Amino acid sequence: MKNNYFSKIFAILCFGSGTYSAVAQNSCAQALPATAGTITVSGIDGTNTTTACLTQASMAEWYAYTPTQNYSVTVTSDLAQNICKDTRFSVYTGTCTGLVCLTSDDDSGVIACNSGNTNSFLSKKTFEVTAGVTYYIAWDNRWSAAGFDFQIIEAPIVPSPCATATTVTAGITTVNAIDGTNVNTTCSTASQAKWYKYVPTQNYRVTVSSDLPENLCKNTNFSVYTGSCSGTLTCVTSDDNSGVLECNVGNTNSFLSKKTFDVTAGTTYYIVWDNKWSAEGFNFEITEQVIVVPVAYSSQSVSTINSQYNICVIDMNDDGRDDIVGVSPNTLKVHYQNADGTFTISNITVPGTSKMPTWSLAAGDYNRDGYSDLILGSGNGLSFWQSNATGTAYTSITPGEYIFCQRTNFVDINNDGHLDAFSCHDIDPNVYYLNDGAGNFTYYQSGITPGAYNLGIIPSGGNYASLWTDFDNDGDVDMFVSKCSGPPCELHRNDGPAGYTDISATAGINVTPVQSWSSAIADFDNDGDMDILVGSNGSVKSMLFRNNLDTTNTTEEAYSNVSSGSGWDTDTTINRDYIAYDFDNDGFVDVMGSGNKIMFNQGDLTFLPTNYPSGISVGAVGDLNNDGFLDVLNGSNIRYAVPNGNKWVKVRLKGIQSNINGIGARVEVYGSWGKMIRDVRSGEGFQFMSTLSAHFGLGTATTIDKIIIRWPSGTVDTLLNPNINQTHLIVEGATLNTIGAASSMFMVYPNPVSDVLTIRPGTSAPQIKSAEIFDLNGRLVQKSDVLNNAITVKNLAAGSYILLLNAVDGSKHTQKFLKN
Secondary structure, eight states: OOOHHHHHHHTTOOOOOOEEEOSSOSSSTTOEEEOSEEEEEEEOOSBOOOOSSOOSOSBEEEEEEOOSSOEEEEEEOOOGGGTTOBOOEEEEEEETTEEEEEEEESSOOOOOOSBSBOOOBOOEEEEEEOTTOOEEEEEEOSSOOEEEEEEEEEEOOOOOGGGGOEEEOSEEEEEEEOOEEOOOOSSOOOSEEEEEEEOOSSOEEEEEEOOOGGGTTOBOOEEEEEEOSSSOEEEEEEESSOOOOOOSSSOOOOBOOEEEEEEOTTOOEEEEEEOSSOOEEEEEEEEEEEOOOSSEEEEEEOTTOOOSEEEEEEOSSSSSSOEEEEEETTEEEEEEEOTTSOEEEEEEEOOSOOOOOSSEEEEEOTTOSSSOEEEEEETTEEEEEEEOTTSSOEEEEOOOOOOOEEEEEEEOTTOSSSOEEEEEESSSOOEEEEEOSSSOEEEEETTTSTTOOOSOOOTTOOEEEEEEEOSSSSSSOEEEEEEBSSSOOEEEEEOGGGOEEEOHHHHTOOOSSOBOSOEEEEOTTSSSSOEEEEOOSSSSOOEEEEOOOOTTSSOOOOOEEOOTTSSSTTOOOOOSOOEEEOTTOSSSOEEEOSTTEEEEEOSSSOEEEEEOTTOOOOOEEEOSSSSSSOEEEETTEEEEEEOOSOEEEEEEEEOSSSOTTOTTOEEEEEETTEEEEEEOOBOOSSSOBOOOSEEEEEETOOOOOEEEEEOTTSOEEEEESOOSSSEEEEETTTTSOSSSOSSTTEEEESSSBSSEEEEEEOTTOOOEEEEEEEETTSOEEEEEEOBTTEEEOTTSOSEEEEEEEEETTSOEEEEEEEEO
16 A cells, blocks of 8 residues: 655655666576665566466566665566656565565556556555565566666654554544545545544444534545555545535535445454544534344255256246256267256257357257257357257357357347347457348448448457346336447347337436446336446446336437445455356345455445355356246355245246247236336347246235236237246237137137138238238147138137237237137
């Protein structure tokens, strides 16, 4: 930790002024003795030692520094003569045969390069040393082997103000004035501060607040740290203006501070109030609340989950239970979930050479045989693993086009009832494969292939994670793409036959800078439209955008950036995967991303982190013991959610006119809470493939008014008063009236029917070429040509059926009928 007062002292109290060159420092054992002053490194050509500090470097130059007394030492190449050079060093204690990494630095210099970019790639680090101890300073060639100068600067140790922090406990503390020394950190750059030391006796959810009546109209700012007063302080959180008590003089703003965060028993937390806005005194309060974990997890290690890629949880055999899918070269390993929660393992050989899912995997039944097929996305192309008619064998199909695949998806891009395949392309415009209905794919690249849709055509690529969902509630799927370190994120609106339109600027989601590998998308505020969390995988924090959709007009409303105060504005952890599910079944969609935690949705577009010390991370999600709570697959470990008493409902879809998985369908659940929505998607986050069942937590509700499914075909099914705590299979068209037309173009009679079903077309109806009949489990039971507008159904068993009519113009039409 570099303190602002250290830099002032260094300018005055530097010891040694000599400059000398290195001659025999090509290994730790030959390290050149070094003292305070300037040292010239002619070049880096010595032997490196791989350590936790020093990786990805083949050579190094070594120096041995032994202080004569305790000092605060700065090692730096951040010197004018080194401008535009690129250095890195590490510092060790111990012996050359047993080095202990003390510290290291790469790019903490501040002298900007004056050629090319203005970054500084020089190194600077301050740390405390003990008299008589030898410190090995190793400069390596990670970035350059060119020579340079560096300095060792010694200064007296000035105790950190946190070493004399006042101990506080829960309750009210009075700050007389802010008149102490501050430490310059990423959280605070103020000149003065007041330090307090808080050590919780057990794990708590703690609130630190100056938002008290006696502080009305005052202006406060604080930061919280953990770590060592003599080493590195880590900023845990901070707050400026989250108070709600309005000033009653002048303006009505609140400039008071309030922050809630989780603490661990026995850990020291430094609460630091600074003079960013004011140095006057005030009171603050620490309140402790016992942490109630919204949902706990038990971990089970399963040794047989040992494929190279264990990143998929999907119902592989259409039995209504999620299975675990593992992929290795030439082997598909499936742990089929049994009714009792155990697994039956099947190893299926997949011959031929396949791309491996080094970047992502997606699943869906694109050949409509009742068994899930896979897309395996690699760094140089993709492969399809296609099931046979019994799910007992798979064929590998590798189209051969070069694609730097990132996120892959199955989705019906052109809404013809067949699942297509999409892949983000990292370095070129995005690509997709259209399915002709017979399982044959045609390749398209946005902006390049004639007739291709615009689904991301920026030549530089930067497309990391695609997520297909209906953002404007018009019944078709739109597409959002997360970007990293380059162009802004993109939102592509589906305009039907007109194709896709990039509305990123209109929607206001094209903010920069952005460093995101994936986004979590859900109706976070339960207002009936999809909101967007752009997840952070770099120095730019996650950003939460609220959808302001107004369906009473045709204007495209911009999203609102509601990150401030949401909990995401203070989350400094990063991850490449972010996924959105209701993990605690309380009726609000949560987010799992980084830092072994879940950000639990509080229902008001704020999120509260719950940490899982035993570890939990983003993985494939599904209900792996059929108890209605979502479990997470982390490698070979299954994190089973422990039911907390909240109710639930799951919906499985079987498409008839739409794709068989119902991917792209909108599922709505209505009850005393209002409405909740889910869209069925293949491919969430960046890498993983999760369940295709639509999962809803119901909290304490004991009844559901209705479930509505809005299919990609336009068919709408309604299930009234369904039972809770169970899975409902809904076949497209199954809940239409027994007598009456699902399609206004045709009617069928007699209904009920005993022998021959007659089809009467309307005046504008297309010519019908064939018909398919499905039972209410979605199974195809009869397929035949239509002769003289009639079909013989006498061989069908008594019951309800769905008739799918295939027209010569490619359109499809459904009717429901009853067989006597």
